Amino acid sequence: MTQWRPDPALIRRPAYLSLADQFARAIHDGRLRNGERLPTHRALADELGLSVQTVSRAYEELIRRDLVVGEIGRGSFVQTQRREPDPPYLPERPGEVIDLSILKPVCEPMHLERLKQGLAWLAGELPASSALSFRPNMVFPRHRAVAVEWLRACGLEVSPQNVTLTNGATGGMTVALMSVAPPGSTVAAEAIGHHTLVPLARYLGFNLEGLPIDDEGIVPEALDAACRQSSIRAVFVQPSVINPTASLMGSVRRSQLAEVARRHDIAIIENDVLGPLVEDRAPPVAHFAPERTLYVTSFSKITVPGLRIGYLAVPDRYVTAAANRHLVTNWMATPMVAEIATKWVSDGTAMELVRWQREAVRRRLAIAAEALEGIAFRAHRDGLHIWLPLPDGRAEEGFVAQARLQSVAIAPGASFRIAEGPWQPAVRISLGSTTESELRTGLGVVTRLLLADPEHLLLAI
Structure with missing residues (x-):
């Protein structure tokens, strides 16, 4: 003992x-x-x-x-030999901790009421096919047609037969990766990227190569070099603010990335779960390389978390592969959730909630700028989080632990680390997962920890 x-x-x-x-x-x-x-x-x-x-x-x-x-x-x-990687979030613990670790949209009672109204509508209007059919082709043609309208709002023109409805972005990502990256192949991604990519690579049996990033995301020259040096099958990108560092890729960079992928004949998987939330952004990478980009978007982070439905748009060459892999992993998206999403897209509710969310996160960012005045961090006015590099002398794990001791949860930056090499400790802080009052309090704790003497914090631990 x-x-x-x-x-x-x-x-x-x-x-x-x-x-x-x-x-x-x-x-x-x-x-x-x-x-x-x-x-x-x-x-x-x-x-x-x-x-x-x-x-x-x-x-x-x-x-x-x-x-x-x-x-x-x-x-x-x-048990120190971990079986699973650390997630960058904690279970929700209302009243026990100010949880700024999990990425959520801003939600108010109005959102619950809207979803209740949607469910009440569904109770009276549920089609027999959505309730009784096991056949996706009997359920989803109408939903695919409406999905095209939403994808157009995201800046993408696609045909209904190129769209698969998924139970959110994670399902779409998984199907896309399975469609283009067979076991043993290599997928490139941003050096600081999606937290599920590392375990997904292990579970699906492909290799993951993290590439250098700058203020706009992945560097095209780095992707070109990686494709020349090894057999890259696909590149996974998050060009529109949802990435951990909150960067927004410009139109020229997206075009350059598409050209590199075309030159080496590799697939692009684009994760764009914020979709139209990010105002005045460039068209999706899929717009520049429609013949090779598998595009993923969803509703849970821009409307209501419970609306777990998404769209995966794929080029003709991957339609059959994506459909088959979705069948064996999910069979089909939940029809009753799809019914609400389709209604909300058609009657304008979805876009109304997106506009509301945009204003809400901009208010939250103003709160963060005030609370962290004089402290450097990265954010976008339409993003759901901030990326806070820690100053020299601050260990990431210790900083996160100190915040937890003061009942504030933040996500360690290492949870999003894909590439090996030098590392600048950082934390990701969600802006939408709490009330504005709790956000101020939580950011106040973070600020005090940043301004405190690191040696004093070490003694406090």
Whole structure:
């Protein structure tokens, strides 16, 4: 059994989270090693003067973080050899933590009411095909026709037969990657990119190569060099603000990227989940290379999180592959959710919610600019988050841990890291996941941590 013990003097409220954080730091620092047995709940509670329930909740939190494993009849053991990567977010914990780690749109009671109205409409208007059919071709032709209208608002002209409805962007991304990147192939992506790409690459069996980025995203010359040096099959890009660094790719860069892909005959997967939310942006990369771009967009981050539906638009050469892979992984998108999305696109509700969201996130960005005055960060006026590089001397993991001790959750930048090499510690902060008041409070904590003496913070840990 381990000799290390938590320090009761460092326990803050909520005690179970503070206790779990002490264990987590000891595990990360190597003071607790893989396989070491932890004290029993009762023994640790007696030792620290806490309730058994508090210790039990702390151990449950460590199990949730995949740092500890509980074995019936044997006890709790440290598990440092992780089976899954750290997600850049935490489960929602209303009242316990100001969660600025998960990327969400701004939501108010109005959004819940709109969705309730949509469900009430659906109860009276649900077509028999959406309720009773197992055949996608019986359900979705009408939805594909309406999807074309929305994709046009995103800046893309496509035919209905080139559109697949998906249960959100993640499903669309997965189908797109499966369609163009067979096991053993290589996909290029931004050095700081989508947090699910690394596990997806492992699960689907393709290699992932992170490429240099600048203020507009992926550097075309770097993609060209990578294609010359290795067998790249596709490039995954997020050109419109949803990427971690909140960069917006200009029209010239998009055209250059398309030309490199055409020169080397590789596919492009474009993740554009913010769609028309980003005002005055250049046309999608798919506009510049329609013959090779698989375009993904969705509604959950720009209308209501519960509207988990998206569109995957693919060129003719990939229509059959995408349709088959969607069938074997999802069969089809949820028809009843598709009904609401189609109605909202047709009657203007979806675009109305996008315009509302645009104004809301601009107000949130103004709050962030005021709270972080004098501190350098990256953001876009129509984006849902900010990217905050940490100054020299600030360790990313420690900074995130300090924020958590003060009941503020932020996403560590390393969660989005794809390329190896030198790393500038940073954090991603969501602007839409809380109320404006909580956002101010959370950003105030971040600001105080940034302005504090790093050595003082180290002692506080």
